[in-house]
Amino acid sequence: xxxxxxxxxxxxxxxxxxxxxxxxxxxxxxxxxxxxxxxxxxxxxxxxxxxxxxxxxxxxxxxxxxxxxxxxxxxxxxxxxxxxxxxxxxxxxxxxxxxxxxxxxxxxxxx
Amino acid sequence: xxxxxxxxxxxxxxxxxxxxxxxxxxxxxxxxxxxxxxxxxxxxxxxxxxxxxxxxxxxxxxxxxxxxxxxxxxxxxxxxxxxxxxxxxxxxxxxxxxxxxxxxxxxxxxxxx
Numbered sequence: 001x002x003x004x005x006x007x008x009x010x011x012x013x014x015x016x017x018x019x020x021x022x023x024x025x026x027x028x029x030x031x032x033x034x035x036x037x038x039x040x041x042x043x044x045x046x047x048x049x050x051x052x053x054x055x056x057x058x059x060x061x062x063x064x065x066x067x068x069x070x071x072x073x074x075x076x077x078x079x080x081x082x083x084x085x086x087x088x089x090x091x092x093x094x095x096x097x098x099x100x101x102x103x104x105x106x107x108x109x110x111x
Numbered sequence: 112x113x114x115x116x117x118x119x120x121x122x123x124x125x126x127x128x129x130x131x132x133x134x135x136x137x138x139x140x141x142x143x144x145x146x147x148x149x150x151x152x153x154x155x156x157x158x159x160x161x162x163x164x165x166x167x168x169x170x171x172x173x174x175x176x177x178x179x180x181x182x183x184x185x186x187x188x189x190x191x192x193x194x195x196x197x198x199x200x201x202x203x204x205x206x207x208x209x210x211x212x213x214x215x216x217x218x219x220x221x222x223x224x
Contacts, residue, residue: 032210043201043215044154087153091210096167099144099213101153 001026004090006102014110017078021105023088024070031097033064034089035073038104044087047073078109114138115216117202123222126192132219134185134202142166142208143185145177146201148218154201160185161208192223 006023013019025033033050048055050062050071061074075082088102115136124130134143142161146154159167160179168177174196176188185202199220203213 034212041199043217046212046214049212093210096159097208097210098167098169099156101155103153 002103003027003092004088004100004102006086006088006105008103008105010106010108012108012110013078015078015080017109018074018076019078019107020075021073021086021088021107022070023072023102024068025088025090025092025100026069027090027092027094028066028069029094030069030090030092032091033071035060035062035071036087036089036101037084038087039084047086075107078107080109080111083107083109115202115204115214117200117216117219119219120217121220121222123224124189124192125224126194128192129188129190131189132187132200132202132221134187134216135183136204136214136216137183138204138214139182140204140206140214141182142205142211143179144203144205144213145175145185145187146203146215148199148201158187159208166208189221192221194223197222 035047036044038044050064054063059076063072085104087104092098145157148154157171158177163179178186199218201218202216205211205213
């Protein structure tokens with residue numbers, strides 16, 4: 001089993017749609033969780049941190065479920081500019097806070 | 112300002128060359144990272160420096176040699192690379208190395224011929 005797993009997609013959605021991504025992680029002692037977005041041939045950019053209480057930033061909502069070991073990202077009212085790869089990131093305390101990226105979920109938002 | 116800079120943007124080198132990649136941040140972060148990213152794959156952690164000391168080496172071949180001259184700078188020295196080492200090399204920094212948010216530089220696109 002991979003340490004961090006994501007549905008690779010691609011997700012093809014129309015503008016205005018709501019889309020949700022999930023990510024599961026294997027180590028129950030994982031410490032911190034993030035969503036990054038990466039545009040083609042660019043660096044990953046931090047989208048948001050993920051907390052057990054859930055957090056929202058505009059159209060984006062992230063949630064952490066420690067019991068089930070998954071994190072989610074919800075994008076409401078999708079824009080064309082949301083088209084990117086969304087990377088789930090977990091910091092694992094084993095081996096001294098190792099950062100593990102999921103394989104990424106590709107999103108295409110169409111007009 | 113959450114800026115991490117990397118030079119050069121692109122690098123082409125032969126298998127017998129020696130070159131260095133450079134990374135700089137002025138956010139006062141005390142942890143810096145090197146990642147390697149192949150096309151259509153996620154970044155893979157190579158090295159972590161925490162308070163200018165090497166904290167993690169993810170079993171990277173010795174032809175990659177990291178160096179942290181001070182808290183703002185991180186270098187990656189390259190020697191005798193193989194064509195399969197061609198990739199995007201990303202530098203990142205975070206406040207501390209205990210699971211905090213990382214900020215990435217734009218990367219150096221390396222081609223080994």
